[in-house]
Amino acid sequence: MGGRWTGLLLAAMLTALGGCGEKQAAPAPAPATAPQDRLTVAMQTVADLKPVPATLTTRDMADARARISGVLVRLTVREGDPVRKGEVIGQVQDNRIGIQTRAYDAQVAAASAQASAAQADLTRTRDLFNHGVYAQARLDQVEARAKAADGALAAARAERAASAELGAQGAIVAPGAGTVLQADVPAGSVVMPGQSIVRITSGPVVVRITLPEADAAALKVGDVIRLDGEDMPGGANSGAVSQIYPEITDGQVTADVTVPGLTLAQVGRKVRAWVGVGARQAMVIPRRYVVTRYGVDYVALVGAGGAVFDMPVETAPGPTPDTVEILSGLHVRDVIAAPGAAR
Secondary structure, eight states, X not given: OHHHHHHHHXXXXXXXXXXHHHHHTSOOOOOSSOGGXXXXXXXXXXEEEEEEEEEEXXXXXXXXXXXXXXXXXXXXXXXXOEEOTTOEEEEEEOHHHHHHHHHHHHHHHHHHHHHHHHHHHHHHHHXXXXXXXXXXXXXXXXXXXXXXXHHHHHHHHHHHHHHHHHHHTTEEXXXXXXXXXXXXXXXXXXXXXXXXXXXXXXXXXXXXXXEETTGGGGOOTTOEEEEOTTTSGGGOOEEEEEEEXXXXXXXXXXXXXXXXXXXXXXXXXXXXXXXXXXXXXXXXXXXXXXXXXXXXXXXXXXXXXXXXXXXXXXXXXXXXXXXXXXXXSOOTTOEXXXXXXXX
16 A cells, blocks of 8 residues: 555656646747847948039020120010020011111112113114124123123122121020020110020930039049939939039039939929038938937837837938938947837
């Protein structure tokens, strides 16, 4: 009987020990915050971007100028109107040219009458010469007078044509196709030869930037220029440098940035651009780790004990659209959690 109770006791002890072993082998519970939801802040090398002024414009500007002096009697376009190359968009009139042309008309009529009389005299003289009435010398004199009359007629017609062409140059013609950017000379104004009446955009639309010559030393064709998507039509956020102008004006260098999708309707708009002028160290994190509430940016900072709390930070645009630079609020090796992580 005693041996039986001893066997039962041993069996119970073995069962208890087996249960304890199973409890020790049980898997640990999953952490509240998944490792992929956390990020350790570190410094990295980024391009040192400098803001520069930029304007949406066209590669070329064409001026429709007055070719003669006079009064601007008509201007048919205004700012924003599209024009075609060769289209007449205005008229300059000089009354003296019209009077001069009429005077040349009278000279042409007189020369034409003299030429007709000389030709008739030549016809009669040649007929009488053929019948032996006039000598050869007489015929030569009449032929010379007829040629002189014809020459005087041709000269009068040329002067009249020149005067008429001068009057025709009063038409103001668009030198290229594009959109009227400036048309600030009102009708009735006295204009001079060479004066710009209308400025027209011409060529493809580009973003034109200006930057100090010291910062432009490293700029080259093909460099990617970052643009503010909020300012740019269509939200474009970058473009490539297509041309750098060799002329330096007041210490400034001008360059054109090609951005796809721009239209003439946006010419003249001011935008913000950033040009890389070197490299520096910065704290950069993905934009998805930042939450903005009431105009203040926050990140979820993981404390030493694992607790997660909101930390206000000051941010700036990062090197790419999906990143931001931390200016203050965090330190290197701080651990932050993605928004929505368990706290």
